[in-house]
Amino acid sequence: MAFVTASAFSSDAPKLTADKLYQQNCAICHGARMEGAVGPSLVDKEWLHGAPTRDNLVKIIAKGVPEKNMPAWSPALTNAQIALLADYVAAGPKPASAKAMATPATAATAAAASKAATAATSATAADADGIDLSGFKLPQGFRISVYADGVDAARSLAVSPSGIVYVGSRKAGKVYALVPRAGQKAEVITIASGLENPIGVALLNGALYVGEIGRVIRFDNIDQHYAQQPKYAVVKVNLPNDKWHGEKIIKAGPDGKLYIPVGAPCNICDTDDTKHAKIYRMNADGSGLEEYARGVRNTVGFAFHPTTKALWFTDNGRDELGDNTPSCELNIAPKAGLHFGFPYCHGGVLPDPKFGAGRQCEEFVEPVAKLGPHVAPLGLTFYTGKQFPEAYRNNVYVANHGSWNRTTKSGYEVRLITLYNSKVVSDTAFISGFLRDEEVVGRPVDIATLADGSMLVSDDFGGRIFRITYEGK
Numbered sequence: 001m002a003f004v005t006a007s008a009f010s011s012d013a014p015k016l017t018a019d020k021l022y023q024q025n026c027a028i029c030h031g032a033r034m035e036g037a038v039g040p041s042l043v044d045k046e047w048l049h050g051a052p053t054r055d056n057l058v059k060i061i062a063k064g065v066p067e068k069n070m071p072a073w074s075p076a077l078t079n080a081q082i083a084l085l086a087d088y089v090a091a092g093p094k095p096a097s098a099k100a101m102a103t104p105a106t107a108a109t110a111a112a113a114s115k116a117a118t119a120a121t122s123a124t125a126a127d128a129d130g131i132d133l134s135g136f137k138l139p140q141g142f143r144i145s146v147y148a149d150g151v152d153a154a155r156s157l158a159v160s161p162s163g164i165v166y167v168g169s170r171k172a173g174k175v176y177a178l179v180p181r182a183g184q185k186a187e188v189i190t191i192a193s194g195l196e197n198p199i200g201v202a203l204l205n206g207a208l209y210v211g212e213i214g215r216v217i218r219f220d221n222i223d224q225h226y227a228q229q230p231k232y233a234v235v236k237v238n239l240p241n242d243k244w245h246g247e248k249i250i251k252a253g254p255d256g257k258l259y260i261p262v263g264a265p266c267n268i269c270d271t272d273d274t275k276h277a278k279i280y281r282m283n284a285d286g287s288g289l290e291e292y293a294r295g296v297r298n299t300v301g302f303a304f305h306p307t308t309k310a311l312w313f314t315d316n317g318r319d320e321l322g323d324n325t326p327s328c329e330l331n332i333a334p335k336a337g338l339h340f341g342f343p344y345c346h347g348g349v350l351p352d353p354k355f356g357a358g359r360q361c362e363e364f365v366e367p368v369a370k371l372g373p374h375v376a377p378l379g380l381t382f383y384t385g386k387q388f389p390e391a392y393r394n395n396v397y398v399a400n401h402g403s404w405n406r407t408t409k410s411g412y413e414v415r416l417i418t419l420y421n422s423k424v425v426s427d428t429a430f431i432s433g434f435l436r437d438e439e440v441v442g443r444p445v446d447i448a449t450l451a452d453g454s455m456l457v458s459d460d461f462g463g464r465i466f467r468i469t470y471e472g473k
Contacts, residue, residue: 018088021081023440025073026089032461033093035171042089057086131441131462136433141389141472144431147456148178148186148465154458155199156249156379157448157465158208162223165448166191166208168201170247170460175201175210177226178465186465191219191226199300200250202258204284211248211260214241216286237286240265240275249379251302254309257281257288261313263298268318268343270355277342279313279333293333295340295364301379301446306394308422310334312368314377314398317346323406326350328377329367330398332422338365369424374403375411379446379458387453388470395419397430399444399457409435414444414457431457431468 023032034042042052049065050056061082064072073082136144148165153172159165165178165186174193178186192198192210200211208222216235219225240246245263253259264277271277272294279293292311301314315329326346333340341348341364343355348366351359371377380398395418402412412435418425434442443461450456455468 018084020439021077021085022088025077026085034089035093043093052090054086054090057089058082061085131464135436135441136431137429138431138468141470143469143471145467145469146185146464147467148188150188150463151176151178151458151465152463153460154463154465155445155460156201157446157456157458158201158203159448159450159456160203160223161451163451164223164226165450165456165465166201166203166222166226167458167465168199168210170197170199173198175208177222189227191222191230192232197247199247200260202250202252204252204256204258207284209235209250209252209258211250213243213246213248214239216248216250216258216260235286237282237289239280242276245298247300249300249302251304253281253311254304255281257283259292259302259311261296261299261302263296264342267320268352268354270343279311290336292336293338293340295342295344296331297342301377301399303380303382303396305332305422306382306384308334310422312380312382312396314371314380315340315342315367316376317373318343318352319374319405321346321350321353323408324373327367327370327373328375330369330371330377330380330396330417330424331365332368333365339363340365340367368422369417369427371398371400371415371427372410374406376401376403377411378444381447381449381455383449383455385449385453385455388455389472391418392416392470397447397455399447401443401445402435402440409438409440411435412440412443414447431466434459434461 030042049060062074064070133144138144151167153169154167155170156168157165163180167176167178173195175191175198177189177191179189180186196212198210198212202209206221208219210217216237217232218235219230219232240262242265244265248260250258250260259279259281261279262276264271277296278291279296280289281292282289296315297318298316299313303312305312311333313331315331317326317328329347331340343352344359345351345356345361345364347370349361351361378399378401380396383393383395383397395416398415398417400411400413400415403410413429414431415427416430417427434444440461442459445458445460448456457466
């Protein structure tokens with residue numbers, strides 16, 4: 001968790017309910033239902049900083065806990081808003097909001113039929129799990145639907161040749177298999193639980209590899225055993241297990257190796273002489289671990305170009321330099337041994353105020369695209385299917401998870417980056433509507449393609465997998 005200042009959050013809506021105040025300002029650290037995330041749980045019987053009384057809660061919220069990176073929320077929030085939050089937390093977790101996080105028990109009352117509102121989208125009416133799909137905007141001819149729900153904290157996606165979709169999770173600690181069902185949403189089967197933030201999933205040689213914070217595990221012959229609570233083997237590889245930027249995606253490369261990053265254990269620090277802020281690759285059995293790229297602060301998305309086979313990856317920019325700097329990045333690593341700038345230079349143009357002295361941004365590989373400040377780009381893919389029109393093929397799609405420490409929220413959309421000879425031609429919105437009037441209804445994480453050419457997008461906020469199809473001429 002990067003240190004934030006409360007003034008970075010929006011508090012310009014005094015009529016917000018306690019639930020919305022909590023979801024917009026507190027859930028990013030303490031979980032949507034107070035279960036804990038990068039910050040501690042708020043439902044434990046014992047607290048780290050005094051008793052969970054209303055008076056103590058008001059004090060903690062107002063003054064913060066600087067040594068634990070919790071900001072002071074006064075005067076960013078009014079006294080009345082802080083009191084609302086204190087009462088809300090003291091009362092304990094509430095059911096998930098019907099609009100953004102409806103559970104099966106509330107879905108029937110939460111769902112509301114609605115027609116598509118603009119010509120830019122052909123989204124259907126509100127789905128049975130409670131999200132109004134007409135609020136999404138896509139290019140003409142595209143349609144969005146819910147492929148699966150009840151996929152708590154859904155993160156990375158991997159599609160097997162048989163059509164089963166494997167999904168990692170974050171705080172849920174689970175790995176899922178989504179089994180397609182004709183005319184229905186996919187069946188959600190939990191393969192494993194009790195894991196440590198298993199966000200990364202990859203398929204190689206018929207096995208499912210899962211990246212936890214401190215280890216990699218492997219489920220052999222996964223398509224044959226996913227429904228049987230399969231056993232796993234631990235891959236013998238030594239990786240750091242820091243919690244800060246310690247979650248690990250994992251991808252299989254065209255060279256038959258597994259690629260895995262180790263993020264910087266900080267907002268900003270010098271990591272060149274450590275194992276951090278680097279991308280590694282290794283053999284399928286964990287042997288031959290080698291550094292592939294360095295100067296990478298926190299990448300949560302890889303893809304390999306369908307023609308050149310070069311590694312493309314997103315990188316999240318540092319915090320505490322204001323709302324509008326630095327930009328997050330899209331990078332290309334066509335070969336091993338390249339340095340992408342962290343912590344000395346950000347976005348290819350901005351020397352770090354602390355670590356940039358004596359260094360030049362020209363020393364490092366410049367991003368192929370600057371994606372915007374604090375948009376939190378995560379998963380990406382090259383669309384190689386045949387369902388979408390030609391103009392949408394062999395281009396890059398990036399899931400911008402969305403800002404958490406910016407005065408006005410940014411990101412919260414899937415971007416289409418069109419290319420010519422691996423050079424960026426345009427960067428436009430492909431799916432918007434995860435953020436509606438500053439209210440978050442979803443946070444896109446990863447992108448994958450099914451055999452029929454439709455696209456899947458995971459949403460860890462609502463625990464859903466969306467499906468994008470093209471139905472135009």
